[in-house]
Amino acid sequence: MQLSEVRAVVTGGVSGLGLAVAEFLVANGGKVALFDLNAEKGAEAVAALGADKAAFFPTNVTDEAGVAANLAAAKDFLGGLNVTMNCAGILGAGRVLGREAAMPLANFQTTVMVNLVGSFNVAKAAAELMQHNEAGVDGERGIIINTASVAAYEGQIGQAAYSASKGGVVGMTLPMARELSRFGIRVMTIAPGVFWTPMVDGMPENVQQSLAASIPFPSRLGQPSDFAALVGHIIGNVYLNGETIRLDGATRLAPK
Numbered sequence: 001m002q003l004s005e006v007r008a009v010v011t012g013g014v015s016g017l018g019l020a021v022a023e024f025l026v027a028n029g030g031k032v033a034l035f036d037l038n039a040e041k042g043a044e045a046v047a048a049l050g051a052d053k054a055a056f057f058p059t060n061v062t063d064e065a066g067v068a069a070n071l072a073a074a075k076d077f078l079g080g081l082n083v084t085m086n087c088a089g090i091l092g093a094g095r096v097l098g099r100e101a102a103m104p105l106a107n108f109q110t111t112v113m114v115n116l117v118g119s120f121n122v123a124k125a126a127a128e129l130m131q132h133n134e135a136g137v138d139g140e141r142g143i144i145i146n147t148a149s150v151a152a153y154e155g156q157i158g159q160a161a162y163s164a165s166k167g168g169v170v171g172m173t174l175p176m177a178r179e180l181s182r183f184g185i186r187v188m189t190i191a192p193g194v195f196w197t198p199m200v201d202g203m204p205e206n207v208q209q210s211l212a213a214s215i216p217f218p219s220r221l222g223q224p225s226d227f228a229a230l231v232g233h234i235i236g237n238v239y240l241n242g243e244t245i246r247l248d249g250a251t252r253l254a255p256k
Contacts, residue, residue: 001136001236001238003025003232005082006028006083007080007081007082007083008033008078008084009078009126010025010033012086012089013035013085014056015036016087016197016198017087018036020228022045023228024229032053033077035061035067036058036059037059055077061088061121062113062118071122071126072129080133081130082130083143084122084143085147088119089147089165092111094161095158095160111161115168115169116164116165116172130183136184138238140184140186144176144186145234145235146188147190148244150246154253157256166191173243177241181241189243190227190230190234190247191244193222194214194215194251214254215248216249217249222249230245230247
């Protein structure tokens with residue numbers, strides 16, 4: 001698929017990795033629909049990207065009916081739908097046994113609902129629309145790209161809920177790709193390592209340097225542009241399917 005042909009829905013699309021993907025796609029001739037909850041940032045993103053190239057749809061990714069309705073509206077705006085990029089997610093940090101009490105079950109459930117169930121909810125609704133697309137090169141009709149985390153493999157203390165949710169995203173990638181192959185829909189997942197975020201930006205410089213030094217090479221935090229560039233390659237390389245790619249500079253998370 002050529003990037004200029006991309007008609008994409010990006011969840012979590014008004015900030016961080018999602019916004020970087022949206023910026024990359026628009027810069028390469030694509031159109032994007034941004035699914036997120038922050039209307040103010042959504043308006044800012046659309047203004048920066050251009051109202052002819054981007055639109056914002058307030059979306060709770062765990063709302064089945066709401067996601068389906070917004071995908072249909074996004075398809076109308078885009079003039080089609082052939083890429084879905086799941087970037088919406090929450091950290092959900094917390095120890096199983098905290099100082100005061102065990103983790104409330106609701107905390108675990110919320111993290112899994114947003115990160116895992118939300119990703120599945122968007123993916124299955126998007127696939128339902130993509131299956132009717134006209135087939136392109138090699139019979140391709142669309143691609144779904146999910147976001148996991150290296151915490152899916154070596155989660156740290158306090159990441160039980162987060163790691164479980166991201167491990168679920170990794171686990172559903174291959175079976176979903178196998179099932180949707182008959183429609184010409186690819187499914188891929190990216191597992192980013194330690195990336196630059198607004199939270200990191202607020203940390204003391206020595207802490208930032210320590211984080212960067214923990215990355216074997218290059219010894220820096222990942223940039224959203226690194227993530228977006230990989231998304232672009234995945235879209236363009238039709239033979240990438242059913243796989244999770246670690247994007248982490250060879251880092252492996254320590255226990256804490």
